[in-house]
Amino acid sequence: MSTRNVIAATALALAFGAGPAMAQSPGLGKPLTEADIKQWDIAVLPDGSNLPPGSGTPAKGAKIFAEKCSACHGDAAKGGVAPFYPALVGGQPLTNGIDTVKTIANYYAYPTTIFDYTRRAMPYNMPRSLTDDEVYSLTAYILALNNFIGQDDVMDANTLPKVKMPNRDNFIMPYPDRL
Amino acid sequence: MDSRQVVPQDDGVGKVHMAPPIREEIMGQWRRRRGAPSLDDVAGNGLINRRALLGRGFAIAGAVGAAGTVTGAAAEPLIDAPWSLEFGQITPPVQTPSPFEKDVTRALSNPNGEFRNSHARTPHHLIGGTVTPNGLHFSINHCGIPNIDPAQHKLVIHGMVRQPLEFTLESLSRYPLVSRMAFVECAGNSAPMFSKVPLQTTVQMLHGLVSNSEWTGVPLSMLLDEAGIDPKAKWLIAEGADAQMLDRSVPVKKAYDDALIAIYQNGEHLMPGNGYPMRLLLPGYQGNMNVKFVHRIKVVDQPAYSYFETKNYSQILPGGKTWRFHFVMEVKSFITHPSFGLSLKEPGLYAISGVAYSGTGRISKVLVSADGGKSWGEAALQGPIHEKAFTRFVMPWRWDGQPATLLSRAYDDGGNVQPLRTDFVAQRGEAVNPVTTPLAFPNQHYNSTTSWAVDNKGEIKHVYA
Numbered sequence: 289m290s291t292r293n294v295i296a297a298t299a300l301a302l303a304f305g306a307g308p309a310m311a312q313s314p315g316l317g318k319p320l321t322e323a324d325i326k327q328w329d330i331a332v333l334p335d336g337s338n339l340p341p342g343s344g345t346p347a348k349g350a351k352i353f354a355e356k357c358s359a360c361h362g363d364a365a366k367g368g369v370a371p372f373y374p375a376l377v378g379g380q381p382l383t384n385g386i387d388t389v390k391t392i393a394n395y396y397a398y399p400t401t402i403f404d405y406t407r408r409a410m411p412y413n414m415p416r417s418l419t420d421d422e423v424y425s426l427t428a429y430i431l432a433l434n435n436f437i438g439q440d441d442v443m444d445a446n447t448l449p450k451v452k453m454p455n456r457d458n459f460i461m462p463y464p465d466r467l
Numbered sequence: 468m469d470s471r472q473v474v475p476q477d478d479g480v481g482k483v484h485m486a487p488p489i490r491e492e493i494m495g496q497w498r499r500r501r502g503a504p505s506l507d508d509v510a511g512n513g514l515i516n517r518r519a520l521l522g523r524g525f526a527i528a529g530a531v532g533a534a535g536t537v538t539g540a541a542a543e544p545l546i547d548a549p550w551s552l553e554f555g556q557i558t559p560p561v562q563t564p565s566p567f568e569k570d571v572t573r574a575l576s577n578p579n580g581e582f583r584n585s586h587a588r589t590p591h592h593l594i595g596g597t598v599t600p601n602g603l604h605f606s607i608n609h610c611g612i613p614n615i616d617p618a619q620h621k622l623v624i625h626g627m628v629r630q631p632l633e634f635t636l637e638s639l640s641r642y643p644l645v646s647r648m649a650f651v652e653c654a655g656n657s658a659p660m661f662s663k664v665p666l667q668t669t670v671q672m673l674h675g676l677v678s679n680s681e682w683t684g685v686p687l688s689m690l691l692d693e694a695g696i697d698p699k700a701k702w703l704i705a706e707g708a709d710a711q712m713l714d715r716s717v718p719v720k721k722a723y724d725d726a727l728i729a730i731y732q733n734g735e736h737l738m739p740g741n742g743y744p745m746r747l748l749l750p751g752y753q754g755n756m757n758v759k760f761v762h763r764i765k766v767v768d769q770p771a772y773s774y775f776e777t778k779n780y781s782q783i784l785p786g787g788k789t790w791r792f793h794f795v796m797e798v799k800s801f802i803t804h805p806s807f808g809l810s811l812k813e814p815g816l817y818a819i820s821g822v823a824y825s826g827t828g829r830i831s832k833v834l835v836s837a838d839g840g841k842s843w844g845e846a847a848l849q850g851p852i853h854e855k856a857f858t859r860f861v862m863p864w865r866w867d868g869q870p871a872t873l874l875s876r877a878y879d880d881g882g883n884v885q886p887l888r889t890d891f892v893a894q895r896g897e898a899v900n901p902v903t904t905p906l907a908f909p910n911q912h913y914n915s916t917t918s919w920a921v922d923n924k925g926e927i928k929h930v931y932a
Contacts, residue, residue, distance in 0.1 A: 311691050312644050313642075313689050313692060314641060314643075315693055316634065316636075316639075316641055316642070317624070317632025317633060317634050317638070317690065317693055317694065318632065318633040318638075319630055319631070319632060320623065320625065320632065320635075321631065321635050322625060323630060324631075324633075325623055325625050325631060325763075328623065328706075328762070328773040329625070329762055329763075329765065329775070330712070331706065331714055331771050332764060332771070333767065333769055333770075333771055333772075334769065334771075334772050335769065336772075337767075337769075341558075348736040354622045370583075371669070372581075372583040372584070373583075381787065382783050382785065382787035382788075382789065383787035384899065385783075385896070385899030385900070386661065386782070386783045386784065386785060386895070386896035386897070386898065386899070386909065386910045387661065387783075387899055387900055387909035387910060388783055388899075390778050390779075391788040392784070392856065395777070395789070396777055397772055397776060397777060397791070398772045398777075400772065401773065401774055402600050403779045404771070404773065404774070405773070408711060408712045408714070409610070409710070409774070409911040410711070411712035412582065412610065413582070415610075415711060415712075416712075433538045446737035455789070458787070458788060458789055459781075459788075459789050460784075460788055460789070460790055460791070461788070461790070461791060461792050461795070462790050462793050463792070463794065463795060466718060466720065466721070466792075466794060466795070467701070467718045467720065467794065
């Protein structure tokens with residue numbers, strides 16, 4: 289098939305939906321297995337899907353935090369090191385105004401977001417250097433600092449998704465028809 | 468004044484010229500003779516019928532020519548300039564702007580590379596047309612710009628698919644590529660206008676986190692179909708190859724609507740700060756979702772509530788409720804010329820010009836006011852008008868040297884109207900705390916009108932009209 293025909297067929301396919309597009313696609317993707325993608329497949333969903341094995345506690349998290357996190361986030365995650373490094377504990381009520389600083393305590397909808405972002409992006413200068421157990425412990429430490437779990441609670445793939453964040457049901461979807 | 472009595476004025480140094488208002492009397496007479504559109508006002512404070520421009524640029528250009536003829540103005544004798552008397556510069560392999568354009572630069576939030584995020588804002592008041600030059604496209608980087616070897620970069624599609632697939636820049640380049648115009652706008656663009664007091668700063672600092680390009684790439688729907696997407700899948704998690712592996716949840720519906728895996732930007736491979744070697748392009752959706760350096764798309768049944776969609780790019784409403792998955796950048800326009808920092812040197816004719824765009828469709832109309840919104844005239848739109856892309860509007864204006872307040876208001880073909888500031892903040896709120904810098908983001912998704920007040924000296928201030 290000439291290039292022009294490919295383009296014409298593609299245009300037609302785009303006009304008539306997915307079926308014809310499949311038939312005419314160049315198909316240049318290299319097949320992989322999910323096992324090949326494992327190291328990259330780090331996104332955790334709010335229902336706990338894709339949380340890794342392992343576990344952690346607030347006490348273990350406190351030690352790791354002091355060593356690897358407090359230089360930016362401050363002692364006991366209270367912030368204050370620099371305006372662009374956020375505190376991870378506390379927060380004002382959102383009724384204070386539209387410019388209220390969004391925090392884990394006053395804003396986040398799901399605890400899995402803390403685990404996911406810590407694992408993918410922290411420490412800022414050494415992303416993905418933490419073990420899964422360390423990420424569970426840091427997540428547990430932050431949740432305990434905010435009194436969302438007890439000091440002795442263990443966080444793992446089973447317990448973490450069950451932690452209810454205070455702001456979870458305070459969200460409105462402005463355009464549900466677009467989803 | 469009776470135009471028949473107009474007498475050219477001698478300025479005492481041999482040049483004869485007329486003050487602009489007098490010239491316009493003659494222009495009007497000349498135009499009426501030829502049946503040209505009238506330069507009569509269509510709205511208060513000197514706004515002129517846009518048809519004065521629409522006649523293929525003929526009317527005003529012709530009128531100025533006529534004025535020249537009438538005055539018979541003698542210029543200073545012309546001499547050869549130095550650069551026309553010597554062999555010029557070497558023709559370079561990649562050309563860069565003239566050294567005289569050295570001040571046309573992006574404004575940086577983090578010029579010294581501190582260990583935090585960086586923003587670079589487009590200088591809308593110093594450029595024209597609708598295509599943002601690649602070097603001036605806005606860029607936000609949350610953890611620096613990765614130095615990606617395109618030969619090593621991979622894009623993986625997996626999750627709820629029949630067959631996970633891996634693509635390279637080389638393999639994607641063999642697909643029938645499509646091109647389209649699209650703006651990309653940070654959800655935090657224009658956020659300084661949440662301030663209760665208008666910040667005195669340029670259109671670059673207020674609205675510089677939006678840019679517009681021709682993007683070229685592979686329709687994402689084609690790649691998803693090749694992988695065989697599960698009909699039960701509702702979301703994609705798109706993830707970049709940067710240090711944070713920044714990820715965002717995208718509705719499958721949007722992927723099949725108009726999403727691209729973009730590899731070219733205005734004909735060049737993407738700029739590093741805009742996602743080299745490939746990015747997700749979601750026309751009209753908040754910039755952060757247009758994931759740069761995209762290396763993985765996982766097909767799933769629920770959104771991830773990633774850090775950026777949970778925190779930064781959602782917003783608090785008055786009363787404390789919060790919006791999630793807002794996505795769409797709503798209809799907006801702003802005047803770039805004249806604007807803060809570009810003062811008017813003398814009364815006379817000016818072209819008020821700016822850009823308008825909407826995340827839901829095409830711009831259908833832009834109204835301009837020169838009297839702070841008391842009266843409005845319809846601006847000329849420069850075509851072609853693309854969906855979810857910049858449209859430049861132009862409004863001829865006769866400035867009489869008195870105070871005037873200029874603002875523009877855009878409409879799109881979906882019936883959406885850019886809100887006036889008063890109406891916008893009544894619904895979405897204002898910052899409670901003082902906003903002391905245009906680099907601040909008191910909230911997200913700001914799209915009201917922007918007003919520029921011209922004083923009787925031609926100086927321009929940012930005001931809330």
